[in-house]
Amino acid sequence: MNKHALTIISLFSFVAAAAVFASGSPQDPSKEELKLQLPKPMFIGTPRNIKTPNLEVVTGKPRGPFFVPMGTIILSAKKAVTSSDMQPVIGELSFLTDGEKSGEDGYFVELGPGGQWVQIDLGASSTLHAVLVWHYHGQARVYRDVAVQVSDDKDFLKGVTTIFNNDHDNTLGLGLGRDKEYIETNEGRLIDPKGAKGRYIRLWSGGNTSNDMNHYVEVEVYGTPPK
Amino acid sequence: MTKTSYRGLVLAALAAAALFRFPSLGLRPMHHDEANQAVKFGALLERGEYAYDKSDHHGPSLYYATLASAYARGRATLADLDEATLRLVPAVFGLGLVALCLSFGTSLHPGAAALAALLAAFSPAMTYYSRFYIHEALFAFFALALLVGLWRYTERLSSLAAMAAGLSAGLLFATKETSVIIIPAAVVSIFLAGRLRGKTAFGPAVRLKISGEHVFLALLAFLAAAAVLYSSLGRNLDGPVDAVTAFKDYFAKGAAPSLHAHPLGYYLGILVFSKSGGLVWSEGAVFVLTLVGLAAIIARRSESIAGRRLGLYVAVYAGLTTGTFFLLPYKTPWNVLAFYTGWLLLAGIGGAFLIRAARKPALKAAVLVLLAAGLAHLGLQNYRANIRYPADPRNPYVYAQTSPDFLKLVRRVEDLAAVHPAKKSLLIKVVAGPYEQWPLPWSLRGYQNVGYWKNPADAGTLRDAALVIASDENASLLLPALGDSHQVEYYGLREGTLLALFIPDALWNRFLLSR
Numbered sequence: 032m033n034k035h036a037l038t039i040i041s042l043f044s045f046v047a048a049a050a051v052f053a054s055g056s057p058q059d060p061s062k063e064e065l066k067l068q069l070p071k072p073m074f075i076g077t078p079r080n081i082k083t084p085n086l087e088v089v090t091g092k093p094r095g096p097f098f099v100p101m102g103t104i105i106l107s108a109k110k111a112v113t114s115s116d117m118q119p120v121i122g123e124l125s126f127l128t129d130g131e132k133s134g135e136d137g138y139f140v141e142l143g144p145g146g147q148w149v150q151i152d153l154g155a156s157s158t159l160h161a162v163l164v165w166h167y168h169g170q171a172r173v174y175r176d177v178a179v180q181v182s183d184d185k186d187f188l189k190g191v192t193t194i195f196n197n198d199h200d201n202t203l204g205l206g207l208g209r210d211k212e213y214i215e216t217n218e219g220r221l222i223d224p225k226g227a228k229g230r231y232i233r234l235w236s237g238g239n240t241s242n243d244m245n246h247y248v249e250v251e252v253y254g255t256p257p258k
Numbered sequence: 259m260t261k262t263s264y265r266g267l268v269l270a271a272l273a274a275a276a277l278f279r280f281p282s283l284g285l286r287p288m289h290h291d292e293a294n295q296a297v298k299f300g301a302l303l304e305r306g307e308y309a310y311d312k313s314d315h316h317g318p319s320l321y322y323a324t325l326a327s328a329y330a331r332g333r334a335t336l337a338d339l340d341e342a343t344l345r346l347v348p349a350v351f352g353l354g355l356v357a358l359c360l361s362f363g364t365s366l367h368p369g370a371a372a373l374a375a376l377l378a379a380f381s382p383a384m385t386y387y388s389r390f391y392i393h394e395a396l397f398a399f400f401a402l403a404l405l406v407g408l409w410r411y412t413e414r415l416s417s418l419a420a421m422a423a424g425l426s427a428g429l430l431f432a433t434k435e436t437s438v439i440i441i442p443a444a445v446v447s448i449f450l451a452g453r454l455r456g457k458t459a460f461g462p463a464v465r466l467k468i469s470g471e472h473v474f475l476a477l478l479a480f481l482a483a484a485a486v487l488y489s490s491l492g493r494n495l496d497g498p499v500d501a502v503t504a505f506k507d508y509f510a511k512g513a514a515p516s517l518h519a520h521p522l523g524y525y526l527g528i529l530v531f532s533k534s535g536g537l538v539w540s541e542g543a544v545f546v547l548t549l550v551g552l553a554a555i556i557a558r559r560s561e562s563i564a565g566r567r568l569g570l571y572v573a574v575y576a577g578l579t580t581g582t583f584f585l586l587p588y589k590t591p592w593n594v595l596a597f598y599t600g601w602l603l604l605a606g607i608g609g610a611f612l613i614r615a616a617r618k619p620a621l622k623a624a625v626l627v628l629l630a631a632g633l634a635h636l637g638l639q640n641y642r643a644n645i646r647y648p649a650d651p652r653n654p655y656v657y658a659q660t661s662p663d664f665l666k667l668v669r670r671v672e673d674l675a676a677v678h679p680a681k682k683s684l685l686i687k688v689v690a691g692p693y694e695q696w697p698l699p700w701s702l703r704g705y706q707n708v709g710y711w712k713n714p715a716d717a718g719t720l721r722d723a724a725l726v727i728a729s730d731e732n733a734s735l736l737l738p739a740l741g742d743s744h745q746v747e748y749y750g751l752r753e754g755t756l757l758a759l760f761i762p763d764a765l766w767n768r769f770l771l772s773r
Contacts, residue, residue: 072297072699072710073692074314077590078290078658078752079517171730171756173748199745200770207770211741212748214730214756240663240750 094218099160099253106153107232107252114149116142116245124149132249134169134217144243146176146203149250150233156183157254159224162194164234165248168217174245175212176202176237179222181229194224202237219249259369267372268360275356275379278640279349279388284341286648287660290752292391293697296344299324300336300703308490310497312504316393318487318497319433323347323396337704341391348395352388355395358402359603362409367563367610373629374606377544380636381602382643383529386655387592389644393434398595400430401440405575405599408448409568415467417475424476428483431501435508436596443578451571512588520589527654528591529598534652539639543632548576548601551608563610572607576600591657651753660697663750667759668701670747671725674761675705677768683707684724689714689736694729694751726760733758 112124122140127149131138142149159181166174176198182191196208213220232252236245288296294314299321302308308321327346333339359375378384388395407423427444431437488497532539554560555569564572579597583589609629616622647653649662671686678684686708688698695710702708711717714735720726721743728736730748736758737746745766747759761769 072688072695073712074294074298074311075692075696076291076314077518078693078696078755170754172750172754173756199747199766200773211746214748240748240756241661241753242663 094221097161097221097223100255102255103160103253104256105251106157106159106254106256107151107250110154111152112149113152114142115147127151127247127250130249132165132217132219134167134248136169139167139246139248142245142247144238144245146235146237147245148233148235149247150185150231151250151252152185153230153232153252153254155257156228156230157256159194159227159229159232159252159254161251161253162222162224162232163219163249163251163253164222165217165219165250166215166236166239167246167248168215168219170241172215172239172241173212174215174236174239176208176235177210177212177220178203178205178208178235179224180205180233180235181224181227181231182233183228183230185231187231187233190229192224192227192229194227195222198235198237203235205235219251224254259367264368264372267369267376271356271359271372271375271379272353274376274637275353278379278385278637278644279352280346282645283345283349283389285645286341286389287662287664288341288697288700289390289392289659290693290696292344293700295320295391295393296339296700297336297703299328299344300339303328303333303339304335309494310488310490310500312500312507316434317432317501318490319396319400319429320347320391320393322487323351339703344391345389348388348390348392351395351399352384355384355388355399355402355599358399358406359606361406362568363413365409365413365565365568366607369613370563370606370610372606373609374603376633377547377605377609377636378599378602380633380640381541381544381598382539382636382640383541383591383594383598383655384602385640386643386648387595390592392592394592394595397430397433397436397440398599400426400433401437401444401596402599404430404441404444405572408444409571411472412448412452412567415469415472417472420472420476421479424479425483427476428480429487431480431484432487435504436593438505438508439582440579440596443575443582446578447571447575450574451567512586515588518590519587522584524589525584525591525594525597529594532654534654537642537647537650537652539643539654541636541639543636544598544601544605547605547608547612547632549608550612551604551606552576554608554611555604559615560607560611562614564607569607572600572603576604591655658752661750661752664697664701664757667727667747667749667757670749670759671702671705673772674725674765674769677772678724678765680707680724685709685722686725686727687711687717687720687723688727689717689720689732690727690729690757691731694755694757698727720760721762724762724765728758728760730756730758733760736760 107128108130110128112127114124119140119142124140126138126140128151162179177195178193178198179195180187180191180193184190193205195210196205197210197212198205198208201207234250238245298315302321303325308318310318324344324347327343328339331343333343356375356378359378360371362371403426404423407419407426411419411423427441430440484501485498488501489495490497529541530545531542551560552573555573558566560569576597579600583593583597612625613622616625643653643655649659650656675682675684682704683706686702686705688695688708688710691712714720714732720736720740726736726740740760744760744762747761748756749759751757
């Protein structure tokens with residue numbers, strides 16, 4: 032007989048026999064089926080990836096106005112940036128303070144996986160009134176373990192004020208964060224430092240919902256410089 | 259080519275196919291579609307329930323074939339199943355496809371057959387979807403079985419050969435609705451090839467004569483296979499009817515898709531060249547050899563490699579299937595398997611032709627080195643596609659793939675259930691549209707109380723739930739009500755799609771104390 036025919040017939044017979052066996056399997060008499068009242072999942076075909084360049088605000092509403100003391104200026108523009116990863120694979124640390132906030136490729140810096148920080152030297156100890164952070168807003172994404180600290184100590188060993196922390200399970204070891212996670216948008220995340228003072232601002236993150244890497248498009252620090 | 263070297267190549271092809279297909283089958287997170295098939299199979303495994311669903315599922319062959327894998331690995335319920343048990347099925351058929359490349363008999367030069375098998379074994383696309391619990395690997399296997407079956411029938415003109423071809427077509431039809439493209443393409447190709455007259459390198463080309471009895475037997479085998487499977491082994495007589503009426507929907511979906519519409523050159527981009535995020539992908543070795551094979555057949559220079567009739571048969575089949583899938587607006591990357599088999603056969607012919615055409619030893623050695631380099635390139639990309647970047651959006655075979663981040667959500671739910679008094683009976687409410695629900699039903703298969711709703715309004719009170727999982731759209735609706743009393747975590751479901759996990763503060767604090 033044709034070998035091919037034999038192969039196909041054997042395969043089909045095997046599958047059919049297995050199916051018949053399965054349909055006749057007796058149930059354990061000591062057990063009964065658990066009747067769930069909960070709705071079942073809906074079967075549906077293949078989804079499609081969402082392509083949302085420059086994602087708009089999730090709530091559909093723009094952020095409301097934020098008021099700061101008179102004389103507040105941007106302190107971070109063109110200031111020096113250092114990082115726990117001084118050799119980023121993509122982009123440069125200077126992107127954080129260059130004023131470009133596009134969500135497209137070529138405007139973000141990518142730091143290594145896991146917990147990483149970037150640090151901006153404002154040049155002098157200042158009173159801070161607003162910090163705006165854009166990690167990456169080319170697609171819907173949440174950055175994990177976001178924490179922002181301010182200090183006059185460049186090593187952040189003393190005099191550290193934490194102005195934002197959503198590391199709710201203390202992965203970074205900075206203490207339990209009480210702030211909420213958020214979805215990145217082109218508006219950036221506005222953090223209220225409530226007048227915290229410091230020369231250095233350090234921003235932490237621990238990967239994101241798309242991959243384990245850390246990204247920054249821009250960071251803007253607003254405040255009043257020392258007189 | 260000596261028998262020893264042929265056997266060595268065959269062994270290498272089968273070993274490579276197995277090595278690429280079987281290890282680490284659980285590595286990639288379950289895709290939406292895989293989870294869909296898995297849950298449907300779970301009903302068949304646990305309760306013997308299966309009914310063809312023409313709206314959202316393809317044919318029955320995958321589910322019945324999976325019974326063999328589940329029994330072999332001692333799995334009796336959906337909760338018992340794992341990714342490897344399910345993906346073993348396409349992997350076995352993927353290996354079978356490599357073996358089928360060697361089944362054209364003496365009409366195909368053994369070097370061409372072995373090279374086609376090697377290329378199929380090394381191909382990243384063939385491997386990727388042979389490790390993917392959907393219908394494609396079975397579909398490609400049965401399509402090649404039909405191609406081989408029709409060819410062997412023309413050689414023998416026997417009743418058994420006719421029935422084997424019919425059975426292959428029946429199983430192909432019972433696998434996926436796109437058989438409506440493959441079966442006519444194969445039949446037209448064999449008839450065109452059968453009209454050839456004259457002597458060929460492999461002997462006289464006998465004009466194809468088909469008896470009515472053989473046609474009847476082939477049809478009988480086709481109908482028997484399709485009817486048995488589509489009717490759920492005789493328990494659902496609507497199944498075979500639905501299998502036919504389904505074509506109305508599939509024609510509409512194929513011609514004017516609401517999702518998955520892609521341009522004409524989409525498949526070329528996947529197979530020949532793509533570049534994303536610093537990664538470059540190409541199965542160019544196969545493509546170049548396919549063109550060489552095609553040119554040799556058209557120029558009638560390949561007759562010492564494949565008989566003129568076989569060459570024409572494979573070329574017409576590859577052309578018809580490739581053309582049809584390219585022209586259809588509806589495109590998903592796994593559909594490449596349906597026509598890529600034809601390319602691989604042509605590539606085998608092309609490679610063998612080049613070796614034969616290189617008469618000088620130095621030139622022959624150069625061709626062999628190039629072919630080995632091509633295989634090595636495919637092998638390297640195979641590793642990258644299937645082991646290094648199996649769920650990375652930069653991988654061209656990845657499509658709407660579940661993010662590895664999703665597995666962190668599953669682990670978090672496991673950790674939270676471990677500290678909850680109800681353990682795995684805790685109430686989980688999933689509030690997400692169907693495109694955001696999967697693969698949760700697979701990943702949460704071990705939990706007894708999981709409910710799924712599209713909208714928060716339909717889910718009743720959410721405060722009675724131990725956990726709430728919501729799409730990001732629904733999460734923004736739930737935040738005002740639950741935000742103050744729940745910890746909220748976001749997880750990536752797919753590229754650009756998030757799920758939010760709402761954890762009551764009491765449970766969250768218990769979890770923190772347990773760490």
